Each structure stands twice: as structure tokens, then as C-alpha cells.
Amino acid sequence: MxxxxxxxxxxxxxxxxxxxxxxxxxxxxxxxxxxxxxxxxxxxxxxxxxxxxxxxxxxxxxxxxxxxxxxxxxxxxxxxITAMWLRDSTNQLWTYMEFINKDSKLQNLVKGAISRQVNQVLIDPYANAFNYQKKQSEWSNDNTTRCFLGVNVHAMSQNLHERKFEIDSLVAVLRLSIGYYRETNDTSIINFKYLKAVQRILRTFRDSQADQQEQFKSFRFPYTFQRNGRSTDTVINGIGEPVRRTGLLRTFFRASDDSTIYQFNIPENAMASSILKQTAEMLSEAQLSWSLRTAAQPLIGEALALSQEIKDAIYKYGIKDGAFVYEVDGMGKQVFMDDSNQPSLLSLPIYGFIDIEDPLYQATRKKALSSSNPxxxxxxxxxxxxxxxxxxxxxxxxxxxxxxxxxxxxxxxxxxxxxxxxxxxxxxxxxxxxxxxxxxxxxxxxxxxxxxxxxxxxxxxxxxxxxxxxxxxx
Known part of the structure; x- marks a missing residue:
């Protein structure tokens, strides 16, 4: 009893x-x-x-x-935190993606988030989190700049909650629209504003391929960031540790919002490679008007070329001892670890970069889930x-x-x-x-x-x- x-x-x-x-x-x-x-x-x-x-x-x-x-x-x-993260909002809504064809209200919710994200990218492609309306945020005093007419100017605005540049934030915007289109075949999300956002993302990614030496020579720094805070919340000298051009994309911060050790983060690049290819496939398959299709054509070619370039560089620079590494600098330095946030080495199959049963992924997975990962x-x-x-x-x-x-x-x-x-x-x-x-x-x-x-x-x-x-x- x-x-x-x-x-x-x-x-x-x-x-x-x-x-x-x-x-x-x-x-x-x-x-x-x-x-x-x-x-x-x-x-x-x-x-x-x-x-x-x-x-x-x-x-x-x-x-x-x-x-x-x-x-x-x-x-x-x-x-x-009462701000909208590009990455988080995509992942939060992805949970319900398989149901949006059964619920028009849910479909409109996701469609509305795509529209909001597109506007946010066009406000500032280097920001990771945005305010609903213009206001000061707790990070308004961050020392972050953009290049304007050859001069670095303060870039933190009242539209932004935080301005940490993370590759996966922009990739998340593309992923949400791809998921929505695959479930609904609704091409209304692909308008000229959407294509302008895709163009802005591609341009930002191309700029991120340049190493610091190239930027020093041209005095062109499309993005810098420093914060008076803990080391994982800021970037050394505002631009990070030196890297050499490899074809990989530089990211100043990880999906955890922590700064990178070496700016070529392999999980973020892998996600970018996979989603860029899927973006090109979506734009190729979608039944668009003649004017939209004409505008989309150069973006399709650029997305496919960049996707392959990133993938080739990952397999050239991002593997050691039969497993993917976490970050590299293109000059021989590598770090093996894995982080809890997606994208991670553990999550690579989720984005379609590699098959779960691929021996390379299995070796990486085994290592990430062991004491080899600090x-x-x-x-x-x-x-x-x-x-x-x-x-x-x-x-x-x-x-x-x-x-x-x-x-x-x-x-x-x-x-x-x-x-x-x-x-x-x-x-x-x-x-x-x-x-x-x-x-x-x-x-x-x-x-x-x-x-x-x-x-x-x-x-x-x-x-x-x-x-x-x-x-x-x-």
C-alpha cells in the first residue's frame, strides 16, 4: 500500500x-x-x-x-531573449515543416517568417539577430563596422539586436525557403526581393573568401567586430586570426555565437555548400515568370559554382587522420572538437552534406562522441x-x-x-x-x-x- x-x-x-x-x-x-x-x-x-x-x-x-x-x-x-535570430527562427519553425501542407495557418506562419528574414538580410547580411522595431539593444555599443565608400563606419543600428557574422545565419534563411517550397510548391516566396536577398548572401559569401592580406592591400574591410567582454564574445583585432584563401568561407562566429579559433569552420562551410546547391535546384525547378527566371539564372550558376568550390576545399583542407576537423586556417593549423550547436560535425548529414553511413562521417562521429573531443x-x-x-x-x-x-x-x-x-x-x-x-x-x-x-x-x-x-x- x-x-x-x-x-x-x-x-x-x-x-x-x-x-x-x-x-x-x-x-x-x-x-x-x-x-x-x-x-x-x-x-x-x-x-x-x-x-x-x-x-x-x-x-x-x-x-x-x-x-x-x-x-x-x-x-x-x-x-x-526577445529578438529574432535568423538561425534559431529557421530551426524553430523547421520542427513543423512536414505539417504546413495540412494547415494553412501554419503555412502562412512559415511564409511570414521567410518574408521577415528576407527583409532582415537586406537590412544587414552581417547581423545574426534583429529587433521587431527600432530600439536600442544591450549590444548597441559593440564596435562593429562596415565598409562604406572605402571607409569603415560604425554599423550597429537600432534594427539590430546583435551583429555577429555567422555563415549559418544566412544559410538558415535559404534553408527555410527551400523547406517551404519543397512542402508546398508555392513559388510566391520567390519574388524580386527574395532574389535580391540571395544575391546579397552570395556577395557576402564571396567577400568572406578573401583573406586579411587581400583586405589590407585594398583597405577594404566589409566587416569588423569587437566587444568589451569575454574572449569568446569578441574577435582579436576585430578581424580574427590570419587565414589564407582556400575557397572556404570565413566566419567570425560559430552557431553558438562564440568566436571561432580559426575562421574556416568546417560544419558551417559544409552546411553552406549543401544548402547553396539546394537553392540552385529550387530556383531551377520553380515555375517562375520569364522576368524572375531571367533574374534567377546568374544566381543559379553562382550558387552551384560556390557550392562545389566550398565542398572541394573542405575535402582538401578539412580532413585529418580519416575524420573531418572542426576549424582550419588554410595554413596548416587545425583544431578537432565538436560543439553542441548545429551546424556541428555531428549534424553534417542533417543538411545533406554527407550520408550517415559514409565511413568518413562515421569516423568523425565516433571521434566527436569520445574523449577525442574536449x-x-x-x-x-x-x-x-x-x-x-x-x-x-x-x-x-x-x-x-x-x-x-x-x-x-x-x-x-x-x-x-x-x-x-x-x-x-x-x-x-x-x-x-x-x-x-x-x-x-x-x-x-x-x-x-x-x-x-x-x-x-x-x-x-x-x-x-x-x-x-x-x-x-x-
Whole structure:
């Protein structure tokens, strides 16, 4: 009787803890609610059930702060920071991409985000996060410049929340439109403004291929950045460590918003190579008007050429001892590590750069999920990848989800699911990170991207091994 009582109290506590979805949701989708009900009904483990119920709709529940279906226009914040990141907003909405053909409201939400992102790129292709309306941000005093008429001028404006140049931010804009088009065949997103944004992205990428010596000779610095903060939040001399032209794209910051060690980041370049090719394919296949098709033709050729150039350079400079490395400088220096944020070495198949079963990827994956990676941690609560953004011994649920999304192994999927649902700190949401030996010690209680990724993993498992959703996870 005592044990029955304890079990009953635990169930009641879990039910109470699961009631975390806001009464006034920012955005509601009948299709998503039906999916939640259908999949959660299979789940016998309350930890799994309530984590899924809370996490999967988190972007819709809490982060769609401004939505106008008539324009359309959508502003999607990242979570507990009220700004729109290009990368995060794409990944947050990607969670629902397979459902947009079933829900016109959801389709308009994604379409509105594409429109908003296009406008943001045209405001400043070097910025990673934007304000909804003009206002000062906490980073307004960053020393960041752009080249104007041959002179470097201050570039931080009230449209911007933050101006860290990250390749993946621009690639994310292309990826969202590709995903939308593939699901809907709706070519209305491909207008002259969209093509202008693609042109701006390509030009920015071409500028990023130049090394510092070329820029010193021309006195042309399209972007510099310095911040009075910790070392991972700023860039040495405003331009970073020296690199040599390789065909790779320079990125000043990683997907974690941390500065790079060497500016040729292999995961970001791999994502760029793959998505640029997919962009060219989309523009080639889309049934466009004569004028739009004429405007798109040179962009198609340039995107394909740049995609191949980047890929060739990755295979030339980005491999050592049978595995991809994380960053290089083109002069022989390399660093092997992997970070929890996507794109990462672990996530390369997600963007279509390489097949999961490719021996090169498998060797890289094995190395990333081992002590060879200085940011791989094993604790009593879980094991997985962290990164310098938070620091030593903090594992990111996002990385565990990425591990699950890049395996076909049933036992590995089971273990990933177990670690995720037992490390929420009894909050039944994904966090940014948690201490490897104590999940009650975590960062960011509200992180929509990670919540959405967890939902994606559950959807994958439901398709591949639905029986895993019926198991208990201790």
C-alpha cells in the first residue's frame, strides 16, 4: 500500500508539473494539437509524455510574438531573449515543416517568417539577430563596422539586436525557403526581393573568401567586430586570426555565437555548400515568370559554382587522420572538437552534406562522441557534447538530440531518449545545458530551438521505432 501511495503521488506530481503550457498561446495549430494527442497517447512513461507535450509546441506557444497572415509577416523570438535570430527562427519553425501542407495557418506562419528574414538580410547580411522595431539593444555599443565608400563606419543600428557574422545565419534563411517550397510548391516566396536577398548572401559569401592580406592591400574591410567582454564574445583585432584563401568561407562566429579559433569552420562551410546547391535546384525547378527566371539564372550558376568550390576545399583542407576537423586556417593549423550547436560535425548529414553511413562521417562521429573531443563529457546523469559557450561539464540536450537524429541504431535512440527525459530537472522541457552529474543545475529554462528539436526526434522515432515510445525510461 505504501508503494502504491508513493507511485500515485508521483503521478499526480508529474501531472501537475506537465501543466506548463500557457493558457493564452501565442499561436495555435489544430494539426499540431492533433499530432500531440496522437503521439502522446502511445507513451506510457509520464516523463516522456509530458516532456513531449510541453516541448514540441513550445515555439508556437511562446515565441510567435507578432504574426500578420495578410502580409504575411512573422516575428519569432528565440525564447527568453526577445529578438529574432535568423538561425534559431529557421530551426524553430523547421520542427513543423512536414505539417504546413495540412494547415494553412501554419503555412502562412512559415511564409511570414521567410518574408521577415528576407527583409532582415537586406537590412544587414552581417547581423545574426534583429529587433521587431527600432530600439536600442544591450549590444548597441559593440564596435562593429562596415565598409562604406572605402571607409569603415560604425554599423550597429537600432534594427539590430546583435551583429555577429555567422555563415549559418544566412544559410538558415535559404534553408527555410527551400523547406517551404519543397512542402508546398508555392513559388510566391520567390519574388524580386527574395532574389535580391540571395544575391546579397552570395556577395557576402564571396567577400568572406578573401583573406586579411587581400583586405589590407585594398583597405577594404566589409566587416569588423569587437566587444568589451569575454574572449569568446569578441574577435582579436576585430578581424580574427590570419587565414589564407582556400575557397572556404570565413566566419567570425560559430552557431553558438562564440568566436571561432580559426575562421574556416568546417560544419558551417559544409552546411553552406549543401544548402547553396539546394537553392540552385529550387530556383531551377520553380515555375517562375520569364522576368524572375531571367533574374534567377546568374544566381543559379553562382550558387552551384560556390557550392562545389566550398565542398572541394573542405575535402582538401578539412580532413585529418580519416575524420573531418572542426576549424582550419588554410595554413596548416587545425583544431578537432565538436560543439553542441548545429551546424556541428555531428549534424553534417542533417543538411545533406554527407550520408550517415559514409565511413568518413562515421569516423568523425565516433571521434566527436569520445574523449577525442574536449567538449565531450560523461557524468552520472548523462553523456554528451557541450561547448565553450557555457563551459566545462555542461551537456547540451540539443547535442543529444542531434546524436539521435543521426543514427539508425535502435539502442542508441533508446539511450538518447532516456537521457533527454531524465535530465529536465523536473521541468519537462529541454534546457540549453545541464551539469553532467546534476540535471537540476541547468541553464535557460526556456529555449525553444532545443524544445523543437526534441519534438523532431520523437517524430523520427515514431516513424522508425514506434515501440520505443511505449517503453518506460528510468
Amino acid at each position: 505504501y508503494f502504491i501511495l508513493i507511485a500515485s503521488l508521483l503521478t499526480i506530481d508529474l501531472l501537475a508539473q506537465s501543466n506548463l503550457r500557457p493558457a493564452q498561446k501565442k499561436f495555435e495549430s489544430e494539426t499540431i494539437e492533433e499530432t500531440i494527442n496522437r503521439i502522446s497517447a502511445k507513451m506510457k512513461d509520464n516523463k516522456l509524455k509530458y516532456t513531449f507535450i510541453n516541448s514540441f509546441p513550445n515555439t508556437l506557444d511562446t515565441t510567435v510574438t507578432n504574426y500578420d497572415p495578410n502580409i504575411p509577416d512573422s516575428f519569432v523570438i528565440t525564447g527568453d 567538449y565531450y563529457y560523461e557524468g552520472t546523469a548523462a553523456k554528451g557534447i557541450g561547448g565553450p559557450h557555457i563551459g566545462a561539464n555542461y551537456i547540451w540536450p540539443m547535442a543529444i538530440v542531434t546524436q539521435g537524429l543521426t543514427t539508425y541504431d535502435k539502442q542508441e535512440l533508446r539511450e538518447c531518449l532516456r537521457m533527454l527525459v531524465t535530465t529536465t530537472g523536473n521541468k519537462w522541457f529541454m534546457h540549453e545545458s545541464f551539469f553532467k552529474d546534476n540535471p537540476d543545475s541547468f541553464t535557460r529554462s526556456w529555449f525553444a530551438w532545443a524544445n523543437g528539436l526534441f519534438g523532431e526526434l520523437v517524430l523520427k522515432i515514431d516513424k522508425q521505432y514506434p515501440e520505443l515510445l511505449e517503453e518506460n525510461y528510468i
